[in-house]
Amino acid sequence: MTEQKATNVTWHDHKVSKAERFKLNGHKGAVLWFTGLSACGKSTIANTVDHLLHSMGKHSYVLDGDNIRMGLNKNLGFSAEDRAENIRRIGEVAKLFAEAGNFTLTAFISPYRADRDKVRAILEPGQFIEILVDASLETCEKRDPKGLYKKARAGEIKGFTGIDDPYEAPEKPELVLDSNSKGIDELAQEVIQYLESKGFFTA
Amino acid sequence: MTEQKATNVTWHDHKVSKAERFKLNGHKGAVLWFTGLSACGKSTIANTVDHLLHSMGKHSYVLDGDNIRMGLNKNLGFSAEDRAENIRRIGEVAKLFAEAGNFTLTAFISPYRADRDKVRAILEPGQFIEILVDASLETCEKRDPKGLYKKARAGEIKGFTGIDDPYEAPEKPELVLDSNSKGIDELAQEVIQYLESKGFFTA
Numbered sequence: 001m002t003e004q005k006a007t008n009v010t011w012h013d014h015k016v017s018k019a020e021r022f023k024l025n026g027h028k029g030a031v032l033w034f035t036g037l038s039a040c041g042k043s044t045i046a047n048t049v050d051h052l053l054h055s056m057g058k059h060s061y062v063l064d065g066d067n068i069r070m071g072l073n074k075n076l077g078f079s080a081e082d083r084a085e086n087i088r089r090i091g092e093v094a095k096l097f098a099e100a101g102n103f104t105l106t107a108f109i110s111p112y113r114a115d116r117d118k119v120r121a122i123l124e125p126g127q128f129i130e131i132l133v134d135a136s137l138e139t140c141e142k143r144d145p146k147g148l149y150k151k152a153r154a155g156e157i158k159g160f161t162g163i164d165d166p167y168e169a170p171e172k173p174e175l176v177l178d179s180n181s182k183g184i185d186e187l188a189q190e191v192i193q194y195l196e197s198k199g200f201f202t203a
Numbered sequence: 204m205t206e207q208k209a210t211n212v213t214w215h216d217h218k219v220s221k222a223e224r225f226k227l228n229g230h231k232g233a234v235l236w237f238t239g240l241s242a243c244g245k246s247t248i249a250n251t252v253d254h255l256l257h258s259m260g261k262h263s264y265v266l267d268g269d270n271i272r273m274g275l276n277k278n279l280g281f282s283a284e285d286r287a288e289n290i291r292r293i294g295e296v297a298k299l300f301a302e303a304g305n306f307t308l309t310a311f312i313s314p315y316r317a318d319r320d321k322v323r324a325i326l327e328p329g330q331f332i333e334i335l336v337d338a339s340l341e342t343c344e345k346r347d348p349k350g351l352y353k354k355a356r357a358g359e360i361k362g363f364t365g366i367d368d369p370y371e372a373p374e375k376p377e378l379v380l381d382s383n384s385k386g387i388d389e390l391a392q393e394v395i396q397y398l399e400s401k402g403f404f405t406a
Contacts, residue, residue: 051219059304067299072296072299122274
């Protein structure tokens, strides 16, 4: 093969389109953005939905504290600037995963409306599904699995969402999950039903 | 459902394992890290491999300048610190994509050995496939599709790899593609054959 030909080929990319990726998977990609207070159930619900989707043969992946704060965002702290950058990076990665054809589930408190709206803005209409995991502060504080609320009340943790830092609930979330009175499995099914009803399970 | 039960369920995550994700896809995930001079053919080869994998029903995705520098890494410049952070973030995202079961193809010059070795270190053994796209400076400069070499030679771009900034070739890359004398399609097939021979096409 002559060098000329190789050079020619070089400038003609044939990229796989998003539609082709969706078709291979048999479903669309989207970002399922779970938001809510610490201990509201975000991560557990997201992982349960992930498990259900996987068992249905759908392609999904959870971005949560376990794989983000220890990796991609390990150089970020908890200043206002770093919190915004934390959510921005997660949004960008979630977008890539969705474009690759995955249901991308994110489970972060993401307390500020402006940060979440910026993520919505970088995605195509309909691809950002904001899910409020609604549990009262009382409920979350009673659960307090890691003792964080106790520490925040004692002043050992500063800027804790719901205690001395605000949680700005979504104004028009695509879905609200009542985590005060319903169990994980029931809430996870509500998410699956939402995806089904909106046609996400067809490419 | 009582609150007690919901609380119980909350602390028992059942996460989908990497092995289960590989099984759904019918193949393993891995990072295919293409490295080489500007205009060596990295991006074109990566996209061609992506296209081939997709047509074989494999799950793959390309991380390149198009989707990274405009998104996740748009707040990074070209200082030594920012270049290292650029590669670090790409490595972390590539790792997530590989864990989700994808062949993740990255196409960045990534000139420094230390930066690439850090990415290798965060991946499991065998999951980081370093691919040197080997084209001489002369070949790349002759191609110069974006006129970047010309600008670098004229001093209009500073710190350009191969001109006034070093390219540190991998010492033990998993694969070397001879982009001086072979065409894109032939080189892309070499990558596919490598994956096949190493058992990546079975879960």
